[in-house]
Amino acid sequence: MSPNLLVIFTLILSSLAYGVGKKKAFALVRKDESVRLHSRPGYYGLLTALWCGIPALLIFGVWQFVADTVLTNMVMGAIVGHGAPVDTAQVNLLVNDLRNLVAGNYFSADVDPQLQVAADRYIAMERVGTIALGIVMFACAMIGCLFVYSRIKPAMRARNQVEGIVKIFLIFCSAIAILTTVGIVLSVLFESYRFFQQVPVTDFLFGLKWSPQMAIRADQAGSSGSFGAIPVLAGTFMISGIAMAVAVPIGLMAAIYLSEYAGNRFRAIVKPLLEILAGVPTVVYGFFAALVVAPFIRNAGLTFGLSVSSESALAAGIVMGVMIIPFVSSLSDDVINAVPQSLRDGSYGLGATKSETITNVILPAALPGIVGSILLAVSRAIGETMIVVMAAGLSANLTANPLQAVTTVTVQIVTLLVGDQEFDSPKTLAAFALGLLLFVITLILNVIALYVVRKYREEYE
Template identity: 75%
Template sequence: MSLNPLLVATLILVSSAFWLGKKKALAVAGQAGSPRLHSRPGYYGMIVALWCAIPSLLIFAAWQSCADTILTNLVMGSISAAGEALDPAQLRLRVSDLHNLVSGKVFSTDIDPLMQKAAQRYQAMERLSTMAMGVTILAAAIISGALVYTRIRPAMRARNQVEKIVELGLILCSTIAVVTTLGIVLSVLFEALRFFQQVPLTDFLFGTRWSPQIALRADQAGSSGSFGAIPVLAGTLMISAIAMSVAVPIGLMAAIYLSEYAGRRTRAMVKPLMEILAGVPTVVYGFFAALIVAPLLRKAGVSLGLSVSSESALAAGLVMGVMIIPFVSSLSDDVINAVPQSLREGSYGLGATKSETITSVILPAALPGIVGSILLAASRAIGETMIVVMAAGLSANLTANPLQAVTTVTVQIVTLLVGDQEFDSPKTLAAFALGLLLFVITLCLNVVALYVVRKYREEYE
């Protein structure tokens, strides 16, 4: 039984359970002398359907998570029983070959007959496992649904049970989000701690030279590497500041115009056109920055007698600012439109002009949302990679000149983790230290934003 027929059969079974449960509730309510139903008939059908679906989902998740490991161990155990002793490295290689053979990713004609036989056995056991899973899922759904179906009574609190199950589902989703975030933080933190065991924290935070390349011999230049994060952090902050100086004024002014000055037809045309910028791939912005903006800046610099690098922070920042304009404008526009119209009318009634109403009433009321949009744009700018790679370069230069080439934290993380890496060298572990630094910076931005919102927020009844 393949997964698609199993899914269709489960959906039909769940739908039938809902219909049968609702029908029985109506039948029970229609009996002479029967008390009123505690809940609406749909809740009785819903509780039967849920008890059909939940065991099926749990069995499917458990089966899918364990089936591959169990089948692989059984097949590899048969190979070991055949008399071939394998060390751990050879065993991992054989397991990889087995999975490639099963998935059909092996294009060589020279295939080990033993592995070919093992792959055929794996496929046969996988088909048997899928059939057993299908039978188990359908049987569990029928049994659990039938048990709940037989318990339908007028006094059954079906609505409370359905709402409790929904509440538990929402708690589970929230828990998954929290646990995932915690797992990401801990995984980065543990690897960063391994890095700081080899490189002092002070050298990383206050060092002014970033050269993570480790030489093969001790007599080569840069044999110990340099892991000072200040040049990388300075480049990140410079490009982000340039981008925000472009995106925030333009995006905020555009939002004010669209929400307060533009007519309905103009707004219907301009807002979708601006939001198209958010859907353009970042690699396209990178091409635009490298092929159009950077040469224009270089020519302008030559005409003014300035030395402009072919890859500069200014080119990357300007294009990145254009890219994140929709994040500021769209969110700020929605927040400004959410300000009650009564506030505008009260301001006009007191004799204020439109500009005075915007600056003194509307913007203070919409400040939390505007700060949130700016924070989102800042996070987007700090995390951008492709535009920086194509327009700003990979050189970790400690400079305050935006006309020179710089690099960012995210670009260095990508560079350090490209290719086959050993996760026991400072070069590779430096990527996790940079990731932890970026996380701390983003956390500080969130704290500052919350402080600003709480200090300047205005509440209205």
């Protein structure tokens, strides 16, 4: 029996339990018309369905989490007990071969007979375990259903119990989100700490050269091992600044026009077309930047006698700015439309023109939302990779000239982690240090945006 069938079967049982519980609640009312239920009949059915489905699904989840480990240990224990090698590396290799055999991904004609027997035993035990799991899930579902069904009475607080279960589920989901964030931060911190044990923090934060090539042999040349993050940060801020210089004015002006000047018909056509830009894959923008924008900027620069690199920060920044225009325009448009009409009417009543109303009333009132949209656009620009790789290059040049090739933090992280890498090398660990630095920068931007939002919210509430 497939595990998916067990889940579907449990959901069907829960649906039937819902109908049974609801039917009993209606029966109590029909039996005595003077009886008043504490909750609506649907809550009795929903409580019955929850007690029917949740225990069974919890057992299913626990088994799916531990089944592979338990079965593998049982099978491998038999193999090791028959004289197989006990070296950790060899045992791990045997485990991988066993899992490949079980999954049918082992294509070698020379298979160890003992390993084949172990794989057959694993499959047989897995089938038995699935059948036993189905029986246990069915028993738990029926017990839970009968438990609630027998307790359904008019005074039963079914709604309170259902809301309590939903509250526990919401708390669980919130805890998962928080623990995931904590896990991400701790993993980055741990690997960054290992990096800073080998490279001083001051060299990383204030170094002016980025060349993370480490020598594998003592006689290897061309491996400088310089980990100064200033050139990488400078390239990130330059490209992001160019992108925001393109996206913020255009996006904000588009939002103001669509919300305050454009007619409903024009707005219904243009806004979806503008939002299509957000759905275009970034690699397409990268091709456009590399094949159209970068050559155009290079040819234009040569016309004026300027030295322009074939890969430049200006080309990447312009295309990236076009890509994030919808993030600013769409969100700002929604925020501006959310400003109460009474503010506009009051401004017009005092004799202000439309432009004065927009400048002095609507934009200040919508400023928190506009700042949020700009912050989202900044985060999108800082985290972009494909456009930078294809249009700005990989060179970590410390320059203020947007016509030269530069790189960003995200591009370097990808470059450092491509291929088979040793996680004991400063070259690989530098990716985590860059990730931590990017996390801190984003956190600072969030704090600044929160300060601006709170300041102006206090003024207009």
